[in-house]
Amino acid sequence: MKIVVCIKQVPDTTEIKLDPVTGTLIRDGVPSIMNPDDKGGLEFALQLKDQYGAHVTVITMGPPQAEAILREAYAMGVDRAILLSDRKFGGADTLATSNTIAAALRSLEFDLLITGRQAIDGDTAQVGPQIAEHLDLPQVTYVESLTFDGNKTFTVKKSMEDGYQMVQVDTPCVFTALASGVKPRYMSVRGIVEAYNHPIETWTYNDITVDDQKIGLNGSPTRVFKSFTKGVKAAGQIYEVDPAEAVDIIIGKLKEKFII
């Protein structure tokens, strides 16, 4: 079995802080990480490698420094790593991104494609299903766990707000994985040492077959019209008082608001 996992390098948004004076984002020094849901998806793939000897390829689209997460993936145990990087891919919205990645995937053989459900920098959850559509493959999103029959059928637990579904699908297919469903393995010491000996293949625009009107900024139906920071709310009242007095203040407000 051959598995391809799409991963993305993202800023660790849990580390993003606000400047308390200006209310703006402090982006400096925010570490970059492998997107958590993608890492969950990678763990699913590596478990299939452990059980069934699957061959696992990771692919990412991003700037040259995205190589870091490919090295990390090697250290976790993948067999091949591809970096899709070209200025022509830049400025892409989700549709253009999915066109680019789908084009690259057309030159790879695989039985299973896994992406994360969503990336923490955009939270759109769109690229996985869009790739599946471009490649005319069935999709199962929000995958919490999966089992394989060793032949070609996956039984998958798909999470929903009000419960879950058990679904079955045959290869080739696309899953979008939830980080909460699985605990990604740590990089092994040997893996870390060897990660730098493995090749990272870099694919540019010239290495894939794609209509340049469907990628990058040109291929993006959506554009940012404007961006702005939220209007600052009128300052609230802050009290630094002992607990008993605090309770009286709260009770007073609850009465004023007719909660009690």
Next chain:
Amino acid sequence: MDKAQYKNVYVFVEQREGVIQNVGLELLGKARELADALNEKVYAMLLGHDLTTQAQECIAYGADTVLRVDAPELATYVTEPYAQAIYQIIRDNKPSIVLIGATTIGRDLGPRLSARVETGLTADCTGLEISEERDLLMTRPAFGGNLMATIICKEHRPQMSTVRPGVMRMGQRDENRKGTIEDVKINFDKSKFRVRVLETVKQTKNLVDITEAHVLISGGRGVGNAEGFDMLRAMANTIGAEVSASRAMVDAGVLGHERQVGQTGKTVRPDLYFAMGISGAIQHLAGMEESEYIIAINKDKFAPIFNVADLGIVGDVRKIVPLLTEKLKR
């Protein structure tokens, strides 16, 4: 593309086991506003099997026309049959705008459709309005909610967006509203039905919908653990509130994900929101800052939660909450 051919505002009205999901009704209300601004019509796309009175509900909440697709293939949501049905409607009717609820179903369906139609899809919009050029301005939070970005899909139609449950306000139900119901027949290509649903399991733990609560008492790291949340529950019981949590507490397993407030949880806008021992990471603020009134209690007077609080108490929740509960009981 000739944009002039594309008209009217379409809403995918999601139903589960025959029950229309609130987000569908919320979107009908928003679609009504947009359609009125454009002087166009609101179309509800209602898909399912053995449908009964749901179409009338869509009209009562703002639809001019309900396109009803009743077929056994649509009894339970599966990506491909639903995508085929909506795709056929879009292809035949050429909507200008398509709105979809950002539920696990809408977020599965929306991107699949946008790729099939080859148009843009803006996720998790918090604001939708019509520009002077009659384009849809889709505003969504970026970078965890601090920065807002307004997205436009100028040269492609339809303009598609998803909206999370609870973000738009539901309109008034008016059972005297008039509208038409059209039954639509879909020519399914069943060879593409490759995902088989074995079973759909409802879990009661997920039944609580914190987006419906009028008062939410939300706990974070400062509440600490399960005992801390027992304390919040005791308080909640005195005023009929629901308990929710920040991501940290959900990740720690203290509360289920269905009670998580924030960017990766739910967006809530209750009448009153208590932020108990929540520092206010921007991801959390994104999910609750639209609440009518916010009371925050935190030990750290520099905690960002105080920037959005209407009433802030610098202090220890573990001391204040039990006292408050006692007083509320009386």
